[in-house]
Amino acid sequence: MTPCLETHIGSLRLKTPFMPASGTFGYGDEYTGIISYEPLGAIVTKSLSLEPKEGNPPPRIHELPCGMLNSIGLENIGIKRFLEERLPRLSELGLPVVVSIFGESEDEFMKVGESLKGVPAVSALEVNLSCPNVKRGGAAFGADPERVSFIIRELRERVDLPLWAKLPPDPFHILEIAEAAQKAGAHALTLVNTLPAMAIDIQKGRPVLGGTVGGLSGPALMPVALKMVYEVTEKLEIPVVAAGGISCWEDALAFLLAGASALQIGTALFSNPRVFSEIHEGVCRFMRERGVRRIEDLKGKAHEVEDRPL
Amino acid sequence: MSIRPMQEEDLPQVLSIEKASFSTPWGRWAFLAELKPPGYAFVYEERERVLGYAVLRIVRDEGHLMNLTVAPQWRKRGIGSDLLRFCIEFCLHRGVTSLWLEVRESNEAAISLYQKMGFVTKGRRKGYYQDTGEDALLMELSLRKKTVQEAKVEAVRSMGPLCILELSLKEAVYYEPGQFVMIEAPGRPLMRPLSIFDLEGKTLKLLLRPVGAGTRALVKVRTGETLRVLLPLGKGYPMPEGQKEAFLLAGGMGIASLFPLALKLSRKGIPVKLLWGARSSSWFPAPLLWQLTEGSVGLELVTEDGSMGKKGVVTEVLPKKWGTALIVYACGPKEMIKRILRIIPPHVKVYVSLEERMACGVGTCQACILSGRGGNKLVCRDGPVFEREEIGDPMS
Numbered sequence: 220m221t222p223c224l225e226t227h228i229g230s231l232r233l234k235t236p237f238m239p240a241s242g243t244f245g246y247g248d249e250y251t252g253i254i255s256y257e258p259l260g261a262i263v264t265k266s267l268s269l270e271p272k273e274g275n276p277p278p279r280i281h282e283l284p285c286g287m288l289n290s291i292g293l294e295n296i297g298i299k300r301f302l303e304e305r306l307p308r309l310s311e312l313g314l315p316v317v318v319s320i321f322g323e324s325e326d327e328f329m330k331v332g333e334s335l336k337g338v339p340a341v342s343a344l345e346v347n348l349s350c351p352n353v354k355r356g357g358a359a360f361g362a363d364p365e366r367v368s369f370i371i372r373e374l375r376e377r378v379d380l381p382l383w384a385k386l387p388p389d390p391f392h393i394l395e396i397a398e399a400a401q402k403a404g405a406h407a408l409t410l411v412n413t414l415p416a417m418a419i420d421i422q423k424g425r426p427v428l429g430g431t432v433g434g435l436s437g438p439a440l441m442p443v444a445l446k447m448v449y450e451v452t453e454k455l456e457i458p459v460v461a462a463g464g465i466s467c468w469e470d471a472l473a474f475l476l477a478g479a480s481a482l483q484i485g486t487a488l489f490s491n492p493r494v495f496s497e498i499h500e501g502v503c504r505f506m507r508e509r510g511v512r513r514i515e516d517l518k519g520k521a522h523e524v525e526d527r528p529l
Numbered sequence: 530m531s532i533r534p535m536q537e538e539d540l541p542q543v544l545s546i547e548k549a550s551f552s553t554p555w556g557r558w559a560f561l562a563e564l565k566p567p568g569y570a571f572v573y574e575e576r577e578r579v580l581g582y583a584v585l586r587i588v589r590d591e592g593h594l595m596n597l598t599v600a601p602q603w604r605k606r607g608i609g610s611d612l613l614r615f616c617i618e619f620c621l622h623r624g625v626t627s628l629w630l631e632v633r634e635s636n637e638a639a640i641s642l643y644q645k646m647g648f649v650t651k652g653r654r655k656g657y658y659q660d661t662g663e664d665a666l667l668m669e670l671s672l673r674k675k676t677v678q679e680a681k682v683e684a685v686r687s688m689g690p691l692c693i694l695e696l697s698l699k700e701a702v703y704y705e706p707g708q709f710v711m712i713e714a715p716g717r718p719l720m721r722p723l724s725i726f727d728l729e730g731k732t733l734k735l736l737l738r739p740v741g742a743g744t745r746a747l748v749k750v751r752t753g754e755t756l757r758v759l760l761p762l763g764k765g766y767p768m769p770e771g772q773k774e775a776f777l778l779a780g781g782m783g784i785a786s787l788f789p790l791a792l793k794l795s796r797k798g799i800p801v802k803l804l805w806g807a808r809s810s811s812w813f814p815a816p817l818l819w820q821l822t823e824g825s826v827g828l829e830l831v832t833e834d835g836s837m838g839k840k841g842v843v844t845e846v847l848p849k850k851w852g853t854a855l856i857v858y859a860c861g862p863k864e865m866i867k868r869i870l871r872i873i874p875p876h877v878k879v880y881v882s883l884e885e886r887m888a889c890g891v892g893t894c895q896a897c898i899l900s901g902r903g904g905n906k907l908v909c910r911d912g913p914v915f916e917r918e919e920i921g922d923p924m925s
Contacts, residue, residue: 252673489894490718
C-alpha cells in the first residue's frame with residue numbers, strides 16, 4: 220500500500236504536504252541537482268518586495284545550541300526581476316509555486332500583489348506579515364489585527380490568487396490575529412514566522428548580528444509553533460500551513476496531528492539537505508505501519524482525545 | 530614531463546605504441562579524426578618522447594574516453610593515472626557532467642585504476658572486442674557538480690594545534706583548490722564550511738583547527754562514524770593566464786585552501802612561492818612542510834613569536850617590488866586580506882579567498898554577504914575566491 224500524501228489548501232491540491240519555508244530555499248531552483256524535489260508538494264520563494272532590497276549587514280546568522288538566529292533583512296532581487304529571470308525556470312520544476320510577498324507599507328503589498336495577478340505559473344501568495352528583521356512593515360504589521368485585516372482584504376479585492384497569511388509567533392494574540400486574517404478573506408494561514416530574538420558578543424560587548432535583532436528558528440521554536448497550530452486549528456476553520464523547527468518525520472507528524480494541512484521545513488535543511496526525503500520516507504513508513512491510507516486522515520487527530528483538561 | 534595536445538607529428542610514435550599494445554590497433558586515420566572537436570587527444574611526453582596518450586570525445590555535457598594507452602615498457606609508473614587525471618580535469622573545465630568509457634573485462638589493471646578514480650560499472654557491451662569476442666564493461670564517472678553524501682571517517686590526525694580529518698566518500702568528487710565543503714558538525718544545528726585540503730576521487734581531507742563548537746565536535750569524531758557532507762561548493766582559484774610565477778600568501782588556517790593550490794600550480798610547471806604566517810612554529814606540521822618542499826614549492830615561514838622563520842606577520846615581510854609576471858593568491862584573516870589589498874599595487878593580479886558565516890553553502894540562505902562593487906555578492910556562490918576588482922577596498 221502506498222500511502223496517499225495528497226493534501227488540500229483550500230482549492231489548491233498538493234501531492235505532498237511538504238514544502239520549504241520561505242527564505243531558506245532561495246528562489247526555488249538552487250537545490251536542483253543537489254537534492255530530489257520529488258518529496259515536495261510546492262515551492263515557496265523567498266520574500267519579494269517591489270524594488271530590490273539590499274538587506275542587513277553581516278553577520279547575518281548566529282548558531283545556537285538549539286537553532287539559529289537570522290537577520291538577513293529580506294534581501295531580494297525585487298518582484299520584476301523575479302518574474303523575468305527566476306519564475307520561468309521555476310515553472311519547469313512542475314510544482315505549484317507559492318510566491319512570498321512583502322511590503323514596507325500597505326501600498327507596497329498591494330503593488331507586489333498586483334504584479335502577480337494573472338501570472339499562470341503562480342499558484343498562491345504567501346503574505347509575509349511577520350518578518351522580525353526589518354524596521355518597517357514586517358512583524359509590526361503582523362502583530363496588529365487591524366492592519367493584517369486591512370492588507371488581506373485589500374489584496375483579496377485586487378488579486379485573484381489564494382492568499383496565505385504568514386503570521387508572527389505571538390503566543391498571547393495569535394488567535395486574535397489569525398481570526399482577523401480569516402475574516403478578511405485569507406485562504407490559509409502560515410504559522411509561524413521566526414521569533415524575534417538576539418545574541419550579544421560578550422567579548423566585543425555588542426550585539427552579534429549586524430541587524431542587532433534577528434529571528435529565532437530551528438528546534439527551539441518547534442513546541443511553541445506546535446502549540447499555536449493546535450490552538451488556531453482548534454478554534455478556526457481555516458487550513459494551516461505549519462512552520463517552526465520541523466526537523467524530522469516525528470515533528471512532521473506532530474504538526475499534522477495538531478491540525479496542520481501542510482508543513483514548511485527551513486532551518487533543518489541547513490544541517491541536512493536531504494531532510495525532505497527523510498521526512499517523506501518516515502511519514503510514509505509510519506502510515507504504512509499504522510494502516511493509515513490518507514495523510515488527511517491524520518489531520519487534527521490530536522484534538523479528538525477526550526477527557527483532557529485544558 | 531608534460532601532457533599536451535596531440536599533433537599530427539606525434540602519430541608515428543603514437544602508432545607504434547598502439548601497435549605494441551593492441552591486437553586490433555587504431556590506424557592513422559582513426560587518430561587524425563580525433564585531433565579536432567569533438568575529439569581531443571593528448572600525449573604524455575618526457576624528453577621529447579611520447580610515453581602514452583589519451584583520446585577523448587566531448588559532446589555537450591557528456592565525455593567519452595576513447596583511448597588511454599601507455600607504452601608497454603613505461604607502465605606501472607603512474608603515467609596512466611596522470612593522463613586520466615588530466616582528462617578528468619579537462620572534462621570538468623568543459624562542463625562535462627559524465628565521462629564514459631569501455632574497458633576489456635579481463636583488463637584488471639585498467640579496471641582497478643578506473644575504480645580508484647571513481648568510475649562505476651554501468652553496463653556491459655556483449656562481444657564488444659572483435660578479436661576475442663570478449664565483453665566490454667561500460668563505466669561512468671559522474672562529474673555532476675554538487676552532491677550530498679554520507680562520508681565515513683577514516684582517520685582524525687592531530688598535528689599540534691591543527692588536525693586533519695580524513696573521510697571516504699561514497700561517490701568520487703572532483704574539485705578545484707579553493708572550493709569548499711559544508712560538513713555536519715555532530716550535535717550542532719548548522720553544517721560548517723571548510724576548505725578542501727585534499728580530494729582525490731573518494732578520499733577527502735580537511736584541515737581544521739578546533740576552536741569553535743563545530744570544529745571541536747568535528748575533531749572528536751571516531752573512525753567509522755559517518756558525517757554528512759555537501760560538496761564541492763563555490764568557485765576555486767583560477768589558473769594563471771600568462772603570469773609566469775605564483776606568489777601565495779597564507780595567514781594561519783588560510784593554508785587549508787592554498788596548500789592544494791601550491792601543489793597543483795607546481796605540478797603544472799609554474800614556479801610557486803608560498804609565504805605562510807602563523808602564531809608560532811607549532812602551526813607548521815612537519816609532514817605538511819615536507820609535502821610542500823617535495824612538491825617544489827618555495828616555502829617561506831613567518832611566526833608572530835619568531836619561533837620559526839622570520840618574526841612578524843605575513844604583511845610585514847612582503848616584497849617591495851611587484852612585477853606583472855606575478856599572480857598572487859591570498860587566504861587568511863580579514864585584516865590580513867585588507868592589508869594585502871592595500872599593499873600590492875593595482876597592476877598585479879590578486880585573487881583572495883574570503884570567509885563568512887553561512888548556513889546553506891549553495892546561495893539560498895543569503896547569510897554570507899559581501900558588499901562589493903556592483904552590488905551584493907555571496908561568498909558561497911560567487912566566491913569564496915574573488916578577484917580584487919570584484920570586492921570593494923577596504924572591505925567593510
